[in-house]
């Protein structure tokens with residue numbers, strides 16, 4: 403990273419850290435937020451620079467310079483609007499633009515990307531618009547296709563029926579998610595996110611019996627997964643959850659309470675549910691795997707022989723349609739003792755298993771953002787090339803060219819930041835970097851899809867153009883898997899204060 407950026411960041415970090423140390427993060431949220439964003443931007447620039455060095459590619463070097471310029475401006479408290487950046491460089495980036503997603507990738511990763519791209523174009527593309535506009539279910543043939551490619555088992559070791567070899571390969575997981583999200587965030591791009599969260603928790607804390615019971619079924623796609631953490635009165639404040647699991651005579655558990663925003667809960671057969679098992683804040687939560695039948699559509703009621711009931715109602719949303727996101731009501735719902743993940747050893751310690759799962763959820767979300775913004779960028783490049791205004795193609799005017807150049811930089815920076823985090827995750831580290839990647843990519847996806855929509859003019863606002871769907875879908879990324887503000891303040895800044903960084 404350039405010395406100027408290093409200096410600016412170090413100065414900012416020292417000043418804000420001192421202020422926060424004196425008062426606490428919550429007293430200085432605006433400053434703490436600025437610090438988290440400055441670090442995220444600087445790390446994105448650093449990742450681009452490492453990539454450009456490793457590849458020796460002059461175009462990658464241009465992108466790294468532009469990412470660094472923006473990170474520096476932000477760290478120094480200057481504007482990062484287009485007018486404050488080097489317009490000539492952005493126009494050049496647009497002029498020299500070419501696909502860079504495979505630049506520096508291994509042969510295996512290139513092959514994986516081309517396989518996934520072909521699959522997504524053939525199997526997902528035909529459904530993407532209709533599912534969004536008519537709020538349909540994700541088609542079963544898409545789920546089957548994802549299962550047949552072994553994608554549900556990417557991070558499940560072979561001994562449990564998955565396809566993960568001797569060493570984890572998080573970059574492969576990101577490539578899969580990018581390519582599916584490039585066509586549709588909801589129909590393809592998010593299918594493997596929830597299973598990955600549960601798999602991570604099971605590999606960390608599940609008993610051998612639980613791993614053998616669930617992992618092969620998840621890997622084969624026989625059982626799909628939903629994750630139920632959020633509640634009507636608590637979302638970001640996970641430690642305050644109230645949905646309760648109580649032990650019954652004989653050892654079974656009974657779940658009572660409401661969960662909100664549980665994506666894919668209808669179609670899934672396994673619900674990963676974080677429940678309160680004692681009254682000790684985050685130290686009183688446990689993870690349960692609740693088995694249920696799969697239901698199509700927007701409503702379901704599942705009644706148990708003993709009188710227990712689970713009701714689901716899909717909450718209408720502006721985007722991210724297809725999997726449907728449910729309100730769930732557990733009413734005296736019985737689960738066996740074996741549903742408690744990790745058994746007695748992990749009773750009341752489910753918070754930590756859930757957070758471990760969320761680290762993978764966050765890097766997944768970064769990749770989802772990269773896929774969606776890549777799609778928006780591709781469409782904007784093509785549209786502005788063909789569309790004429792005032793007698794010439796839109797892509798020949800300086801401002802649209804600079805906007806497109808800035809989009810190219812953001813997509814590359816988000817992608818390289820997520821790959822840098824993936825390398826660390828492979829080594830068993832990288833939780834902090836996954837949070838940075840999630841923060842950066844989610845906002846970048848919003849900005850890029852917004853600008854892509856803008857460059858489509860009126861067509862961008864029409865439902866018949868994919869770019870409006872990309873914008874609506876991208877909007878959710880900063881909300882879930884850790885709302886942007888909470889991620890910046892409570893995860894990233896806190897980690898910085900504790901020195902949990904590279």
Ligand SMILES: Cc1cc2nc3c(=O)[nH]c(=O)nc-3n(C[C@H](O)[C@H](O)[C@H](O)COP(=O)(O)OP(=O)(O)OC[C@H]3O[C@@H](n4cnc5c(N)ncnc54)[C@H](O)[C@@H]3O)c2cc1C
Pocket residue numbers: 431628629630631632635636637638639662663664665666719722727878881882883884885886887888891
């Ligand atoms: C489409 C969709 C799908 C989802 N899927 C799932 C799922 O599958 N499983 C699941 O469990 N959840 C899911 N969620 C829920 C999601 O994770 C939560 O919405 C998110 O965690 C935020 O919680 P909340 O909605 O309660 O917002 P709140 O926590 O009420 O936050 C509201 C606002 O206040 C801000 N805020 C909160 N606390 C602070 C603070 N201390 N300082 C500063 N600002 C603060 C937040 O950043 C946010 O901007 C989904 C949500 C959506 C929209």
